[in-house]
Structure formats: C-alpha cells, structure tokens
Amino acid sequence: MTPLEILAIGILFAGLGFFVAGTVGMLRFPDVFSRLHALTKADNLGLALIALGTALLTADTSVTLKLMLIWFFVVLASATSGHLIARHALRSGQGS
Amino acid sequence: MIWSDPSTMTPEIMTWDLPSLVVILPLLAAVAAFLLPSAAVGIGLGATALVGAASSALAARLLASGPEISHLGGWTVPLGIALRVDGFAALMLVTTAGIGMLVGLAASRSFAAKGATEAPAEERQRLFFWPLWLLLLAGLNALYLSSDVFNIYISLEILGLSAVGLAVLSGKAAALRAGLTYLFAGLLGSLLFLLGVDYLYAATGRVDLASLGAIDEMTPALSMALVLMLAGLAIKTALFPLHFWLPAAHSNATAPASALLSALVVKGSLYVALRLWVDVFAPTAGLGTLIGLLGAGAIVWGSIQAMRVDRLKLLVAYSTVAQIGLICLVFALTDEIGGETAWQGAVYLILAHAAAKSAMFLAVGRIAEHLGHDSLERLHREPLRPGMAQVAFALAAVSLIGLPPSAGFLGKWLLLEGAMRADAWLWVGVMVLGTMLSVAYLMRPISGFLRFDRVEGPVIMPSRLDAADLWPLGLAVVAIAMGLLAATPLSLLAVGSPFVVPEVVP
C-alpha cells in the first residue's frame, strides 16, 4: 500500500466514524432537535471525509469534481431539509 | 363493416404499412382529442372511421395476398419487434373499428354538449370519452397485431388503463369503487402475465411468438410460464372464478363505456390467450380441460346470478361472465379432431358477442334513460315502453342465445360441431345447458317488456323515432346479419390459420 492509500484509508475511517456517531446519536438522543444535531455531523463531515478518501483513491480530476459536486448538493439538501423538518417539528408540536 | 374489393384499391394502398398505421392513427387522434376538447367528437369519429377504412383495406389485402409481417425499425426478430397480421387479427381489427364506430355514434349523441345547463360531471364525460376510446382502440389494435409477448404486455397496460378510465367516466361513487377494484384486478393480471414473460425469456432467451412457437418441447419452465400468462389473462378476461371485478365495473359505467368494456376489452385478453394457446404453445390437454371446466363453471354461475339480480344492467354484465365461459370451452377442444372447427366457432362467438353485447348495453342505457331506473321488478308495471330500444335488446338476445340465423347461432354451431367431431359429449352437454340457461335469464327482461297487464293507466309509446335508438338497433342487426354473411369473415379467418399444416415440399 502506498502512503497515499494509507492516508486515504485513514480519512475514510474517520468519515465512517462520523456516520457511526451520527447513527448512534440518531438512536440515543431524546428528541427531534438533538437528533437533528447528530444527523448534520454525519451529513457534512462524514460525507466530506468519505468523498475526500474516494477522491484520493481514484486520483482522477473529473471524479474528484463530481465527488465535490455530490457532497455540495448533499450538504445543501441536508441543511435545507434539516431546517424545514425542525421548523415543522416546532410548529406542529412534534418536538418532544 | 365494408369489405372492399382488392382490385379496386389504388396501388399506393397496396404498399402502405397499414399495420403500423392502424396503431399510430388512433394514438395521434387520442392526443388531438385531448388537446382540442371542442373538436373531440369530430376527431374521434373521423379517426375511428379512418381506422375502420384502413383495417378493411388491410383485410382485403390479406384476402388477396395472404398474411403480412411488418418488421418495425427494419430489425428482424428476435432482435426487433414485428407486427403480424393474419386472418384472425384482421377480423378483430375490422370488428373493433366497426363496433367502435357505432358505439361512438351513440356516444356522440348521449354525451352531446348541453350548453349552460351542463353539469360538471356531464362535461367531463363529454370531454374524456374520446381520448379514452381512441387510446383503447390503439391498445386493442396493438394487441391484435403484436407478435411479441413483451409487446403484448405493454399493449395490455394501455388497454387496461384506458378501460379503467372508461369505467369511472360517470364519476359516481359506485363506479369509482368498482373502478378501483377493476384497476387492481387488471394490474394483478398484468403482473402475472409479465412474470410469465420473464420466465419465458429466462428459459428460452426469446420473446417473439415465432421463435417461441418453433419450440416443440414443453419444458416445465415453459409450462409454468404458460400457466402464469394464462392466469393473468384469465383475470383480465373475467373467467370464472376470477370474474369478481366485472359485474360492478360493467354495470356502473355509462352505457357507451359499458358497451365498449364488455364488447371489446375482455375480448382483447381472450384474443391473446387464444393466440398463445393455438399459435405458440403445444396445447396441453390437462390445462385445456381445466380451462374448459372453469368455462362451464362460468356458464352456470354467471347464468344463475343473471337470474337472481334485480338490475337490468347487472343482468347483462353477468351474462358476459356466462358467455366468456362458453367461448373458453374452446380451450378444451383445440387438441381434438374438430379443433379447427371449434376454434372458428370460438372466434365467431367473440365477434357475435361483441356486436350483441354492445347493442344490449346501449339498449339498456336507452331504456334506463326513458324510465329513470333499470329495475327488472318494475319493468312490467311501467306505463312507458321505449319500443325501439326493447326491440334492439330482443334482437341482441336472439344472437346471444344462438337462435338461427344469427352470428351467435353460427358460432355456437361451429363450436358444437367441433365438440361432436371430437366425441366430447361433456362439452356438448355444457353448451346445451348454457343455451337453456341463457334463454331463462334473457326471458326475464323480455317478458317484462311484453307484459302489459300490470300497467296502471294507459301504455305510452315514445311517439317519435329517436335517432339515438338507431345505433343499438344497428349493432343488433349486425349481430344477426353476421350469421347470414359469414362467407367473407370465415374465408378471412382461414388466411394464415394456425391449423393449416404447411405443405411439405419434397
């Protein structure tokens, strides 16, 4: 394994850690809002690290660009949906 | 139904790709009728007439020069899809366009624009009947010409969806409920058929009927595929005991929609089943007997229900269940000596039933329009007697029962002859029983029409002949006349008949 690959694997594992943590938080946290908090970590950082690791492994410019694009849209979508769900939960009294 | 003489046709017609056109024309017309609701009646009738003319020209061409194949996209099978026209297909094309034309003329009257007094529901019926009918026509024609099981599946979907649309056209709660059941039953049928197609492809790597028909050995996988496809088609054809959706769907639709559903839609899937059975798969005697027994069950059950119900429309709908059973007896007979005769009889019964049942539903629609109800119990107490519609009903009943010289008689006679030549006396008995039962249930409304002793007050006959009565009457006359003018249809049916063994060239 080249040093680059080792680095990539390390980054991927860090990303995985965020996903595991996000899922655990999703299961363990007591209400919608704190669960939302757990979720956004996985979305933003977890996926960013996975995308970075994948980009390092493939080492291809077009793939890297596509990975960035995917990450960007997932973050955008999750920020928007997080906001919308939180607002909905607040208004409809589903918060607790 | 116009049988033009091939020698009088212009040379261009002789080379036109008529099989593609009879599918494409109604499609384009359906979109046009949806786009321009104000011109929908003209578009609908014009396109139906045009399709009828093209179908007749195609039939004439077939009589002159034999079966045709169009390779779509220029690709030969098994890579591409071919449209194949033989006599059976051409006969169905012409019948469908002809019956569609007469029902369409009746519909143009019953869904006529009423100006400011028109209720929203009436407006919907008027606007949506035409695109749905044209889609139905396209789906049916695609089905008749298809020679590819996957393509048949898609055609069945078009047929099923437009049929559901027609069934719920009235927008009444009962029609919507029945329509939902109809939709689910149809989808279940389609899915079973599709699963059979999957099995076929997995087992043979082919989906075109020519390649599938060339396979001589019925492997277990092929048998399973056949069973699945036939089960799917049985649901769509409403073969007992899978007819559960039919009575409600057919009796709650508006009259022209009921006429189309009963005359044409159930026949579409029956046509496919018969084609697969005769053309493609080596008939398996056990399965054929089973279908025949289900047919016998349908005759008994449908007739008994028709004798019990109180609504005239429901009686006519249950009679469809019984008649489908009668036609399905052919599945038990194709393997026998008189197989070809029985097959001709079944095809003729399909045509006869299409004409007679559409006439009957339109007539019942007219009667219900006059009386404001279609209760059998109250028929003979009504002072109002819509005479022409009742005559149409009675003439259609003549063909359904199978009295000479009607088309129903000819079909039943051929089927009976096939059974007798095969010494299949069980099926002969079933047919005789079915005939007696059909007399019994059809006499209920007809005796109601003819009894005057319970009427309180003077009997009123509608004084003026209404043009709307002409169309059911015309269809009923067709149902009789096709028995007298059977030579051309029968010789057309012989074109490319699957029973003709090709001569071996030494």
Place this chain on the structure above:
Amino acid sequence: MSEVLLLLMVVLLLTLLGGLVRVVRGPSEADRMLAAQLLGTTTVALLMLMSVAMAMPRLLDIALVFAILAAIAVVCFVATGEVRDHDAT
C-alpha cells in the same frame, strides 16, 4: 486494500440498518423523515465507496442523482403538512 474498503462498506451498511430503527420507532413524523434523510446520505457514501471497490466510476452518476433529489421528499413532507391555528401569527 479492497478488503479494507469492503470492511468500511459493511460497517456503513450496518449503520444503515441502525438508522432503520429510528424510521420504525419514530415516534414523530419528523423523526422518521430525519432518519430517512440520514439513510439517503449514507447511501450516497456507500455508492462512492462501491464505485472504487467495484471499479465502476459510473456509480457516481447514481450518487449525484440521489444527492440532487435528496430534499424532494422532505420539501413535500413540509409543504403538504398541516399548519395549526396557533402558528398563524
């Protein structure tokens, strides 16, 4: 190398299953939607890893479609949702 990737994928798949628990348990509609959102993101991550492990770069197009459509269901969930009277302020 590929073993390590596969191990990552299996663990990621297991977190997907973990997220399912929240979909089933709820209790509120918002909880279920939130869990579905997380599962969607995890699927995108899985597709990224699979594109390397199966050597199919075209899988990223699938991930891209998932990413771009990720918010549709949530937007529908909120936009067709009920508004209580006391919120109309």
Place this chain on the structure above:
Amino acid sequence: MLLWLVFDLVLIGAIVWLAWAALAARDGFEMIVLFMVLGLFVALAWVRLQAPDVALAEAAVGSGITGALLLKTWRHRRGRAAGDAAADARPSRALGFGVMGLVTVLTGMLAAVLVLIPRPAPSLAETVFANLAVSGVDNPVTAVLLNFRAYDTLLEVVVLFAVVVVVWLLGDAEADRRAPRLGSIFFGFARLVLPVMVLIAGYLLWLGGFAPGGAFQAGAVLGAVGIVLLLGRLYTPTAADRLPARLVFGLGTVGFAGAGLATLALGNAFLGYPPEAAKTWILVIEAMLTVSIAATLAGLFFGAAPSGRPTRESDR
C-alpha cells in the same frame, strides 16, 4: 470475497425485512418512509447486480419522486377523510392471507424456474451487441429502448399519457388545505439547486448515448424540478395552463409516433431511422420524451387539471 458475501447477505436481508416492515406497518406515514428507504436499498442491490441503468432509474424515480407522490396522496386522503373511519380501514385478514398464499406460490415457482432454466441462460445479449455498431448509440440499453425495440418504448410513453388522461378525468383541482410557506432558506436552496437539476437532466440525457442514462432518468430529474416549483408555490398552474400542459403531455407520444410516420415517408420501415443519422434521430426523440415525461410526472403530482379558481392562500 467473504466480505462481499457478507455485504450482499446483509443487503438482501435488509430488503426482505424492509418489504415486510412496510407491509406490516400500522401507520400510513411509517409505511411511506419505509418504502422510500426500501428504494435506497433496492438501488444498491441493482448496483450489486451490475445493472447501473436500473439503479439510476431507481435513484431518479424510486425514492424521491415516488416518496413525494405517496406523501402527497396520503395527506390528501387524510385531509378529505377526516373522521371517516373507512379511509383508515385496513384490508381484511382473508385478503391478506390470500395475497400471502399467492406470493408464496409465485416465489416457489420463481425458485423452481431458477433451478429449471438452462445454464448459461439463453438471452439476446449477443444479438444486441452484434448490432450495436449500426444502432447509432454505444449504450446497449439505449439501443434496445430507442432503436431495436423502439415500438415498445413508444407504447410505454402512451401508457404514461393514458395515466395522465385518467388522472385529469378523476382529479379535483381544489386546494384542500392551508399549506405553510416554506420560507427564505428554502427559496435560497431552490434558487441554487433548480438550475443545476435542469443541467443534470440534460447531462443524463446526453449520457444515455454511451452510458447508463437516458430519457426516463432525465425526465424524472426534470420532473422533480416541476415538483419543487409546485411545492414551493414558485409556479401555480391556472386554467390558462391547461392547453400548454396538454401539449407537453402529448409531446412524447406525438413526437415518437411522428418520427415513425416520418420514417415511413422516407420509405423506411416504421421507426427505421436512416442509419447514418440514427444518433440524431434518437437524441431528438429522447429530448422530446424527456420534456414530456417530466411534465407528466409533475402533472401527476399536481393531480388534476388546473382549475380556474384561485387556490386558497396560505397563512404565512
């Protein structure tokens, strides 16, 4: 390899469990979310089956748009049937057992067929690849859908058209509840993402010529644009939009069938494109299909012919 086996087994187990859970769920909303999640797993399964085309279609239609359609329908039903016990009635136990029996029989037959079919399974793949060079495109799936079996695809487009006709027949355009406005964050999102979605739809369409992609996937993404526009009240259909909407619904059918008539006029077989220009023909047809499919999906989501009546304003 063992790990692949573990991965596949977990995936299969999850799909079976999800299917069961979606059926067994007592709550309609839970059912819908489970179904959406099932779409994710099924897409992964298609990838594992080396069918990226189907996976892409599942991604485009399966989870997002289907989820939105189901959610809207469910809410609509609930809004209508408030207090109506029949609306929430579950199918009878007998029906459940009947369906279960049927599914068991079918699964048994499927297993039997898997055992019975010859190996290697016969297929048309070789014939398709042998003719790919003259089809005008490099993606075998597109070659089958738009050239070898274009007639099937034409009829499939007609099925979509028939669906929209029936929905317009039945649909009720009346807005049935006050819906919340989505707020400025949503509008920022929409402003950024919608144009990109249109671009990606174009990308998928172009991709179909040589890789997984094509009119159906592109149409689904473009249809999602329409759904977001409708949901965010960025576009509210009025009675004046009926004719243009009908035009676009019919565009796929008319364009495809019209192409068939044009090939007939050229003296070719129906839908037999001139070989040297086949790629152009396919691309033009696919472009029309994309627009038509997108409009149809958005139209189905809207659920009715737009009425002349103004929709009730939302509260905030």
